[in-house]
Amino acid sequence: MEKVQGEMEIERWERSEEISDAEKKVIQETWSRVYANCEDIGVSILIRFFVNFPSAKQYFSQFKHMEDPLEMERSLQLRKHARRVMGAINTVVENLNDSEKVSSVLALVGKAHALKHKVEPVYFKKLTGVMLEVIAEEYANDFTPEAHGAWTKMRTLIYTHVTAAYKEVGWAQYPTATL
Numbered sequence: 001m002e003k004v005q006g007e008m009e010i011e012r013w014e015r016s017e018e019i020s021d022a023e024k025k026v027i028q029e030t031w032s033r034v035y036a037n038c039e040d041i042g043v044s045i046l047i048r049f050f051v052n053f054p055s056a057k058q059y060f061s062q063f064k065h066m067e068d069p070l071e072m073e074r075s076l077q078l079r080k081h082a083r084r085v086m087g088a089i090n091t092v093v094e095n096l097n098d099s100e101k102v103s104s105v106l107a108l109v110g111k112a113h114a115l116k117h118k119v120e121p122v123y124f125k126k127l128t129g130v131m132l133e134v135i136a137e138e139y140a141n142d143f144t145p146e147a148h149g150a151w152t153k154m155r156t157l158i159y160t161h162v163t164a165a166y167k168e169v170g171w172a173q174y175p176t177a178t179l
Helices: 021-035 038-052 054-059 069-074 076-094 099-116 122-138 145-168
Strands: none
Touching (some): 021 038, 021 076, 021 122, 021 145, 038 054, 038 069, 038 076, 038 122, 054 122, 069 076, 076 099, 076 145, 122 145
16 A cells, blocks of 8 residues: 555555546546446446445445345335436536536535445445446446546546545544545
């Protein structure tokens, strides 16, 4: 682990790298195909997330006791949350050229999850990793090595901005919740 100046140690990949204009275009082009099927892809992402990281379900009273992926898939609450997640990502993707808008959107997400939902920030790292896996599988023809690199930067951007909001609100568990 590399130390970064500041109050805490941050893994090298957690520092947000600048996303080039070409990478932004790749992200937006890939995302346009993903977002055309946003609810189903969002549900697939959340189901895999909950199957791979069942402890994440503790934050969702409506479906925290669901074990069966088919039951999760039919859950209206899970579908609603999938639409919200995909909508937030869509707003970020649409505004990649407006860093203030991106920061603002992700700060709202981070603050809500820190203060209202009390979600450990490490779950954002896990969720964005699952998101990349699902997109890479579902859109394998579009997910070139170039796209993978761009989306890896996007994943880092999301995680960095969301966790910065946790730090900003002084979330007590933050230092122990990183991987």
